[in-house]
Amino acid sequence: MKRPLGPTMRTVGAWVLVIAIGAAAAWLSQAVGAQENRQQVPLFEPDPLWSETLPNKWVSGQVGGVAVDSHDNLWVFHRPDTIPDGEKARVQASLGRVWQETG
Numbered sequence: 001m002k003r004p005l006g007p008t009m010r011t012v013g014a015w016v017l018v019i020a021i022g023a024a025a026a027w028l029s030q031a032v033g034a035q036e037n038r039q040q041v042p043l044f045e046p047d048p049l050w051s052e053t054l055p056n057k058w059v060s061g062q063v064g065g066v067a068v069d070s071h072d073n074l075w076v077f078h079r080p081d082t083i084p085d086g087e088k089a090r091v092q093a094s095l096g097r098v099w100q101e102t103g
Contacts, residue, residue, distance in 0.1 A: 059087045073098045 054060065061082035067075045075098050 057090050059083055059090045 060076075060078040060080075062079045063076055064079050065075075065077040067077075069075065
């Protein structure tokens with residue numbers, strides 16, 4: 001036959017529960033504080049009309065890759081086979097274009 005828990009065991013159980021909840025709350029607040037102290041990464045948004053400002057009426061296909069070299073030049077690689085037929089008469093940009101910080 002099970003013996004009912006006395007007031008002492010219930011009190012100990014309640015204290016263990018309170019301590020566990022307090023420890024969890026302290027750990028969570030510390031984790032949230034660490035999140036707030038982290039440096040925020042920049043947020044970028046795509047510009048679907050970026051290629052309309054290319055010089056000399058260049059056209060480009062779908063962008064297949066973007067890279068930055070050790071001199072901070074931005075390289076954009078495109079897929080020339082994806083240029084629409086109506087725009088192929090215009091001057092096609094070379095397979096890889098480089099943009100420098102100065103423009």
